[in-house]
Amino acid sequence: MNYSFPLADPRVSYLARMQKRRILCRYCPFATDSAFDLQNHLCTHAFTKNTYQCDVCLKFFSLSTDLLTHFKTQHN
Numbered sequence: 001m002n003y004s005f006p007l008a009d010p011r012v013s014y015l016a017r018m019q020k021r022r023i024l025c026r027y028c029p030f031a032t033d034s035a036f037d038l039q040n041h042l043c044t045h046a047f048t049k050n051t052y053q054c055d056v057c058l059k060f061f062s063l064s065t066d067l068l069t070h071f072k073t074q075h076n
């Protein structure tokens with residue numbers, strides 16, 4: 001049986017610490033090493049979800065006011 005685990009090597013774990021994974025937010029320069037933190041942070045970008053759809057051209061908009069503006073300018 002071979003119970004040698006590469007991560008038990010102190011040099012490897014040192015490197016792992018040096019290359020600590022950074023999880024980047026795709027919407028802003030926010031970075032973290034915890035996926036949980038990123039989930040919390042992404043809540044601040046909830047407004048980026050496209051939740052309003054134009055009945056005419058089926059485009060999506062994040063804000064109802066954006067949809068209204070779009071409708072007035074594009075379909076009026």
Ligand SMILES: [Zn+2]
Pocket residue numbers: 025026027028029030041042045
């Ligand atoms: Zn962000």
Ligand SMILES: [Zn+2]
Pocket residue numbers: 054055056057058059070071074075
């Ligand atoms: Zn439209």
